[in-house]
Amino acid sequence: MAAASRNSGEYREFFRATTTPFNEPQSYFGATVREPSGTTDIISNRVEENPGVHQPGTPGYLADANSNTYENPKGLDQYRAGLDHYKNLNALTSALDLADTGYTPGTKLSTELYRQGAFLSEVLTDPGQTRALPTDPSSINNTISNVVDVASRNTDATTVILTGDGTPEQLGSGYHRDSAVVALLEHDWPGGVENSPMHKMLDYISTDAHSDNLEDATRAGKSARALADVISSTKSPGGVGNFDSLFKDNSPSMRYVAQALSPYVGNMVDVPENLLGTHGFGNLDPVESTRVFTLMDNDQKSAAILNGAAIAQAYEFDQEFARGEGGQDLALYSGRLHGLIEGGIAANTGLHGYDATSAATHSKEVLGAGYMSAKEFFNAGVGAVTDALPGKSSSCRP
Numbered sequence: 001m002a003a004a005s006r007n008s009g010e011y012r013e014f015f016r017a018t019t020t021p022f023n024e025p026q027s028y029f030g031a032t033v034r035e036p037s038g039t040t041d042i043i044s045n046r047v048e049e050n051p052g053v054h055q056p057g058t059p060g061y062l063a064d065a066n067s068n069t070y071e072n073p074k075g076l077d078q079y080r081a082g083l084d085h086y087k088n089l090n091a092l093t094s095a096l097d098l099a100d101t102g103y104t105p106g107t108k109l110s111t112e113l114y115r116q117g118a119f120l121s122e123v124l125t126d127p128g129q130t131r132a133l134p135t136d137p138s139s140i141n142n143t144i145s146n147v148v149d150v151a152s153r154n155t156d157a158t159t160v161i162l163t164g165d166g167t168p169e170q171l172g173s174g175y176h177r178d179s180a181v182v183a184l185l186e187h188d189w190p191g192g193v194e195n196s197p198m199h200k201m202l203d204y205i206s207t208d209a210h211s212d213n214l215e216d217a218t219r220a221g222k223s224a225r226a227l228a229d230v231i232s233s234t235k236s237p238g239g240v241g242n243f244d245s246l247f248k249d250n251s252p253s254m255r256y257v258a259q260a261l262s263p264y265v266g267n268m269v270d271v272p273e274n275l276l277g278t279h280g281f282g283n284l285d286p287v288e289s290t291r292v293f294t295l296m297d298n299d300q301k302s303a304a305i306l307n308g309a310a311i312a313q314a315y316e317f318d319q320e321f322a323r324g325e326g327g328q329d330l331a332l333y334s335g336r337l338h339g340l341i342e343g344g345i346a347a348n349t350g351l352h353g354y355d356a357t358s359a360a361t362h363s364k365e366v367l368g369a370g371y372m373s374a375k376e377f378f379n380a381g382v383g384a385v386t387d388a389l390p391g392k393s394s395s396c397r398p
Contacts, residue, residue: 041071042088043112044172046119049082049132062129063176064119082134089116090139093146105150107170110157113147115172118180120144121187141190148184149197155204159219162226181230182242185257186249193252202227202260209263210277221280224264227257228281231295232288243291247351250298258302261292262309268292269336275326286340293344294351303366307344308373310337315374341370 048065070081093113096105105113120140123129130137151157160166164177189196205227208220231254234241246254267273267281268289284292293310296302314337321330345366349359 039092040112042085042092043109043116045071045085046116047082047085048129049123050128062119062122062126063179064115064122064174066174079134086133086135086139086143090143090146093143093150096150097146099150101153104153105157107154107157107160107166108172110151110154111160111166111171111175113151114157114161114184115175115180117144117147117151118183121183122179125183125186138190144187145189145191145197148201152197152200155219158201158204159223159226162223162230164226165222177226178230178233178242181227182245185231185246185253186251187253188251189253193256196253198253198256199259202256205260206263214279217278218280221264221278221282224261225281225284227260228264228268228284228288228292231257232284232291234291243295246295247298252299252301254295254299255302255305258296258305262305265306265310265313265337265340266333269333269340271333289340290343290347293340294347297344297348297366300365300369304369304373307341307366307370308377310341311370311374312377314338341367 045067046062046065047067047070048062070078070085072078072081074081074084076084096113121144123133124137124140133140151161157170160170161177162181164171164175166175184198184201187196189198205220205224208216209224211217211220230242231246232243234243264276264278264281266276267278268284269286270283273279273281293306296306314334317326317330317334317337320326321328321334345363348366349362352362354362
């Protein structure tokens with residue numbers, strides 16, 4: 001590797017010497033700044049420690065690996081070359097994370113950081129890989145936190161990672177969207193998800209969902225739709241459906257997914273976007289919509305957020321319908337939202353195999369949390385929708 005003996009000091013000085021944000025998608029660090037040698041190799045080298053352990057299409061297969069040996073200009077054995085690789089990766093990403101918050105990395109750098117983080121997260125969950133690692137998992141966990149924290153500063157890159165829709169200059173080749181996104185969602189953050197960068201990665205979606213800037217709102221909608229598609233899929237390159245894997249994992253990161261999807265609950269029951277004020281999400285199939293709610297009902301906080309948004313949306317429809325505004329379709333949409341909430345709870349209960357008593361308790365708890373959350377939506381001055389209704393100049397939405 002070209003920078004086998006780098007330390008965080010050199011990288012830190014590199015960023016301290018930089019005073020302007022870099023957003024050039026054609027460059028890792030920006031066209032006006034010379035990057036330290038070897039950084040692209042360090043960030044982009046995803047080494048499968050134990051090749052051949054898993055075959056394509058089987059659980060544990062590392063779809064985004066791009067090498068089975070460490071680059072080794074020093075002529076070291078592979079164990080020591082690997083140790084240098086992880087030291088360099090941790091040092092570089094730690095320095096990146098020290099960059100001023102005004103620094104926005106280029107899109108290509110951000111997507112490569114995301115891909116490295118997702119890949120390392122997959123490595124840590126597979127015993128066949130971790131047994132061969134030349135470094136302590138805690139160092140890798142620190143690297144994962146660093147790369148997601150830095151990459152999340154570039155929302156265009158996050159959109160590319162979530163949708164898988166990017167040019168070669170933005171994303172590179174061989175990207176497996178489902179594997180990467182699920183790996184990040186399932187990652188076990190040592191400090192707890194509340195202290196992880198996951199919220200930074202996804203916050204822009206709910207923030208921009210109703211933006212007056214159509215480009216920002218559309219980007220948020222496309223990102224949310226991609227999230228919904230990923231988590232509801234029962235097929236994946238690794239041989240285990242995303243939905244099944246996430247249901248069993250029950251990651252607390254899903255509460256950030258719930259927050260990201262909360263402005264789009266109406267889209268999940270075929271409400272036209274002109275009523276919702278959203279853009280880019282489209283309409284989600286009822287089966288997939290039910291799976292989304294089913295996943296969220298695994299965690300009370302996630303369930304409270306998404307069910308609360310749906311309850312608030314349905315209530316606003318009911319209010320408008322009672323005032324004679326908007327026609328009978330509003331009553332239909334309200335009924336669909338309540339049906340989606342109930343369907344998610346029923347599916348979650350069935351998958352857990354609860355008996356009648358446990359099922360009733362679970363339903364009561366989930367619905368209770370949802371109604372409390374709905375009250376918070378209204379107290380915060382957000383509710384549903386109706387820009388397109390006669391006499392409405394503005395609307396409030398979940």
